[in-house]
Amino acid sequence: MNYLSDYTIAFSALKEGGHQFDFAVDERFFEEFEQSEIKKGNVKVQVKLEKRSTYLRLTFVIAGEVELICDRCLDNYLQPIKSSYPMLVKFSETETDDGDEVIYIHPGAHEVKVAGLIYEFIVLSIPIRHIHPEGKNAKVTCNPEMISKLSQYKATEIDEGTLIDPRWNDLKNIIDK
Numbered sequence: 001m002n003y004l005s006d007y008t009i010a011f012s013a014l015k016e017g018g019h020q021f022d023f024a025v026d027e028r029f030f031e032e033f034e035q036s037e038i039k040k041g042n043v044k045v046q047v048k049l050e051k052r053s054t055y056l057r058l059t060f061v062i063a064g065e066v067e068l069i070c071d072r073c074l075d076n077y078l079q080p081i082k083s084s085y086p087m088l089v090k091f092s093e094t095e096t097d098d099g100d101e102v103i104y105i106h107p108g109a110h111e112v113k114v115a116g117l118i119y120e121f122i123v124l125s126i127p128i129r130h131i132h133p134e135g136k137n138a139k140v141t142c143n144p145e146m147i148s149k150l151s152q153y154k155a156t157e158i159d160e161g162t163l164i165d166p167r168w169n170d171l172k173n174i175i176d177k
Contacts (some may be wrong), residue, residue, distance in 0.1 A: 004032050012110035014051050021047040024116060025064070033119055038126075041066035043081065045118050056089035056112065060121050068130045072150075073142035077132045081125040087117060111114040 007029075009021055025043040030036050043064030050057040062085070065078045090098075092106040105112060132141040140147065
């Protein structure tokens, strides 16, 4: 049986109104997504479902932490994440483009698969720059050995005039006119 089938909400037997579903996301979940940059994590996902006769309104509340590789020192670290995302599910035989927050399912469907949405929302919750969180007193918590190596090879200030290829000077004169 497919592991991701556990991340399905069967809504057909539910009464109209509000309902809540809780999902746990761990390493096994991330293994199902081959190209995932996330390999480990512990995330709780709460899906609030509002059922109506013509649509479903889903709100994904995500909280937990995922393991990432620091862009600065290349060590693994735990990145806390916390976010909320709305999603509208409409019933239709044909799909139209109503934006990123709307998905369509067949009117005869009795369940909605949320594993892909959960994965996308976790990825969207991760900051673009992956660096260790700062410690007490804004102290860098990166690997000190790597930080030392980086400071050894840090670029020094160079006189800007010495780097310019003289052939570009004529082009600069054209721009200045």
